[in-house]
Each structure stands twice: as C-alpha cells, then as structure tokens.
Amino acid sequence: MQLLKLVESKVRVGVPLPWNVRNQDCTLLLARGHVIRNDSQLEALLERGMFVDIEEFKAVQALTAPAAKPPESIYTRWALAIDALESALPHLGETSDSLDAIQALADEILELADADPDIGLFMAVRQDHAKHLRYGYSHAVYTALLGILMARQLGWAAVRIRQIALAALTMNASIAELQGQMAAQDYPALDRQRTQIRAHPALSAALLEKAGVTDAEWIAAVMQHHEQPDGSGYPHGISSVSDAAQVLRMADLFMARISPRQLRQPLSIQDAARLMFRDDKGGPFSTATIKVLGIYPPGDFVKLASGEMGVVMRRGAEARTPLVAAVTDSQGKSVTSTLQRDTSQAAYAITGPATDRSLLTRVPPERLYGYAVHTG
Template identity: 70%
Template sequence: MQLLKLVESEIQIDVPLPWNVRNHDCTLLLARGHVVSSEAQMQALLERGVYVDLEEKRAVEALSAPKPAPPKSIYVRWADAIDTLETLVHDLPHAPDFPAKIDALAQELITLTDLDADIAIFMAVRQDQARHLRYGYSHSVYTALLAILMTQRMEWTAANIRLVTLAALTMNASIADLQSQMASQDYPVLDRQRAQLRAHPFDSAALLAQAGITDTLWLEAVRQHHEQANGKGYPTGTTQIKELAQMLRMADVFMARISPRVIRPPMSVQDAARQMFRDDKGGAMSSAIIKVLGIYPPGNLVKLASGELGVVMRRGAEARTPLVAAVTDTQGRSVTTTLHRNTAEPAFAITGPAADDKNLLARVPPERLYGYAQMGAQQT
C-alpha cells in the first residue's frame, strides 16, 4: 500500500470523508464516510499526520470526475455543420477568425464524407422539406459534399479538394438568407431578388476578402461559379472558366435541381443526372456525378420486382444494383421492420424510381437504416 499524506485542503468539515484515513503505518484511523465535525478535530488530525491509500484516492477521483460527453452521431455532425456555416456566414465580413473556422468546417465535411459516404448522400438526397428556411446553408453544405465525392473520384489533389470544399461552403455567402426565403416563398422570383442573384458571385467574393480570405483560386472560383463555357453564364459572361469553378457550378446546379421548393417539387435524381450529362456532353464532371451517386443513390425510393417499395441504403458494385431496405410489403402496405434487399438478385431487381405519394420516406429516418452508432468508412 502506497500512502499519500493529506493536507488541509483535502479534508472538509461536516463533509463525509471520501476515503479511509490512516496512520503512517497504515493503521485505519477514520473510516470512509466519517465526518470531521470541527476545526479543532481537523487540526489535531493534521498535527498527528494522516494518510490515504494512493490507489483508493485515485479511484475516488476517477468516479467523481466529470464523464466525457458521448461522441456525436454522424447525423448530428452533419446537422452541426449546417449550424456552423449559418453562424459563420451571418457574421460576415466581421466573423472572428473566419479563415481558420471555415477551414475547420471544410475539413469536417471531408472527414464525414470519408466516414460514410452513403449516409452523407442519403441525407443530401432526402433533404427535410420542412426546413426550407435553412436552404441557403444546407444547400452549400450538400454542394460541398457532392464536390468532394466528384473530385475524389477524379483523383484531384487533397489541396484542390479542400479548395473546392471551401468555395462550395462560401459561394453564396451574400445571398444565403435570400436563398432560404426563395425556397419557402410560393411565388416566382422577384426582380429585386433576381438582381441580387446575378450580383452574388462578386458580392460573396468581396465579403470573403473582407473577412481575411486571400487565396486567389478560392475567390476566383466563387466569382466564376455561375459562368458557362458557352458565354451564357453570369455575372460577366466569360468563356475562360477555371476548372475549380466548373466543378463548383456542376455540383451547385445538380444539388439545386434535386432540392425541393415550396413552389415546385424537386427533380428526380435520375432526370437531374440525365440533364447534367446532356448539358456537359458526357464530360468527365457529369460522368463523375453518375459514378459517385449510382443510378439509384442512397435516399432514393425505388420499385422492386418483388412488388415492394424500398429506400436505397448503400451503393452497390454496379450502378443499378444498390442495397435497398424494403419499406412496404408486396401490397404496398408500410412495414415496421427493415428488410434488406440485394437488388442484384432478379427477385428484388429495381424496376425504376418510385414517387413518394404516401410520404413513406418521412417515416424512415436514417437511424432506422444505419443504426445510431454507424461510424464506419464506406466503400466507394
């Protein structure tokens, strides 16, 4: 037994002792729970010399130490990313330590994408239609996600993946609240809103520069992210567009098309991919979207040859054969259990996307499909 001599600050009057108090030869003097009731008694003990078993003291301290908070789930971390972006953008151009904080947020998105890309895609495809008021921020986060997946597929350098993530998060800094308003309004875009939209690439870049961003590639990508190679883009109509800006525009437009608005439903992932592939003339970037999402990405509601409806959980080895969780039986009735269907098997082959007429997906949270502690890295 290794003894540690006690000092006055470790003994409290009228408070039960948390450990046994001993003499220098290990003899027990006061049992744990004994109450030292007066100053005189405490001084007498200290003058005599009192000790505690070191291991016992450490055990008590370990029990009384604050318990660390449990790690956040991957779903909460995605939601937190949107919250963080909203806070940072609201404070522009005077956000304290903006360059460091936005860089940390970009790294968090890259980390979350690497942890489980299928969950990330699921959340982007299955955007909560009740949260239009946060669209300006969630759109930038999910655009960043898609840009990360595309650039990883195209084997961009880590530095350029980081840059496109930063540009996606900040491309709409000057109109994030306007975007949220427009997503929730039940009337067409107003002239004054359209004017703000056309000016926002330069306005957003100016806000970033005022906030301390000096990276010219980042700022140029933000300025050019609505320009097109045919000269029909805005705000300048230039045809000399950097690759970073082209990637940003591709991810931005695709995510906008599949995102819901009050005034219109989202375009299906399949239609958005076909349109993007046609507009890009089958180029590398539109091809990358199809390759990273698959024909039926996680979050998509699909019809199965079995007669069931299912929600795609994970991409498969082939673009048309993802892993699906059935959400109805063969008669179209909702099921409470989660039955996995391998769509590479003919009996459960996907026959096409399904319309969510009965709002089935609202009753299938990601936790039901992936579990609460799903943190493993996903296959690509």
C-alpha cells in the same frame, strides 16, 4: 454591440433563456430567463430572426461548458454542420472567427465524407422539406459533399479537394438568407431578387477577400461558379472557366434541382442527372457525378421486381444495383422490419423510382444504418 444569429440547436423549448434575445437592430425581444413554451413559438421566432450579443453568448458558454461527452452520431454531425455554417457565414468579413469556423467546417465535411459517404448522400437526398428558411445553409453543406466526392472521382489532389469544399461553403455568402426566403416563398422570384442573384458570385468573392482569404483558386471558384465555357454564364460571361468552378457549378445546380421549394416539387435524381449529362454533353464532370451517385443514390425511393418498395442504403458495384432496404411488402403495405435487398439479384432488381414518397417521412436514417454510428 456585435450580434450572433441564433440557430435552432441553441434554443430549447421549456428551458429559460440564458441570455437576452434581440432582433437584428439590437432591440430586446426576450429577456434572459424567458421560457419559450412550444415548438411553434420557437419556429416563429427563428423565422423572424433571433440574435444575441456575442460577448454575452461567449460568457454564458464559458460558464456552462459541459464535461467531456460521448461523440455525436454521424447524423447529428451533419445537422450541426448546417448550424455551424448558419452561425459563421453571415459574419464573413466581420471577424476572424467566422473564417476560422468555415475552415474548420470544411475539414469536418471532409472527415464525414471519409467516414461514410453513403450516409452523407442519404442526408443530402433526404433533406428536411419543412425547413425552407435554412436552405441557403443546408444547400451549401450538401453541395460541398457532392463537390468533394466529384473531385475525388476525378483524382484531384487533397489540397484542390479542400478548395472545392471551401468554395461550396462560401459561394453564396452574400445571398444565403435570400436563398432561404426564396425557397419558402410561394410566388416567382422578384426583379430585385433576380438582380441580387446575378450579382452574388462577385459579392461573395469580395466578402472572401475582405475576410482575408488569399487563396486565388478558392476565390476564383466562387467568382466563376455560374460562368459557362460557352460564355453564357454570369456575372461576366467569360468562357475561360476553371475546372474547380465547373465542378462547383455542376454540384450546385444538381443539388438545387433535387431540393424542394414551396413553389415547386424537386426533380427526381434521375431527371436531374439526365439534365446535367445533357448540359455537359457527357463531359468528364457530369460523368464523374453519375459515377459518384449511381443511378439510384442513397436516400432515393425505388420499386423492386418483388413488388416491394425500398429506400436505397448504399451504392453498389454497378450504378443500377445499390443495396436497398425494403420498407413495404410485395403488396405495397408498410412493414415494421427493414429487410436488405441486393438489387443485383433478379428477384429484387430495381424497376424504377417509386412515385408515392409519403412513406419516406417514416424512415429515419437510424432505421437503416443503426443508432450507434459514431466517428472520430
């Protein structure tokens, strides 16, 4: 029996299960027809791990295939991209379907980056802090986006940009579940976890080869994405590192630094950019990243000269002058309307990042960009 891990979007509270649900050892957990009663029960089951016989899943899917439906919103497509990676990556090297799914997902992220990169960056910066256990998958998806935008800024050809996307999606294939566990744990990494981390570039590259990947640049980027030109990286401590691997390492590290953990708060965008620029000694890759993001990228929370606080919506002509949606009045009180502020105007200039980020949880992307954002 070959098992498929179920993700949140495949299970509905209050609706009878269309298949038998098992644990990863094939033991039956819930019989077909069982009803999950509430969100907390579903969350506990997802954390434990819910699996279904892939043949049973396909049979039910064939019977219940819906008629043509309207296109998904761009926000939903980003969420579904994470679901798709969580479904495919654990089976890399086991079935051809998994590699096909990852190839298709890279194309989807490239399309989303074309459709509206600002919304993509907003989703990356404003990650769901409650879903640590999915971190290994969300991190890879948003690293792919940043890598794509960096490579475009550097003027790379389309084939190399796609290699960056593929490498980002698979760089942590051997530890994606471990990453989620470590993001959720409230204690420092254990020795055995550190050992797995050190080994993961080589193990992930080996999974790609087992899956039938023959693209040497893709495999090399995964193998080298923690190596450094001064030889201080791992797993082999080499100093001859491909440009693709260096872009991937920088995007990977930047996204890791701004992502939440149970054990620590994320770094601010500005602090993460400062560290990246220092580590790269102001080289072309860190410069490209800063040009892509600006000083205050979409999703960041800022204070304005007017006294208002707002969420960055879109990057501006200059790194320091994005378009901002004010979500408070000049006294710092929350407002129901959203007023767009051009921060190139002195009256609305950004005076710095806002420290109290509690208001952000009440600002969904639909409020800033609208509800009918569709692509394709």
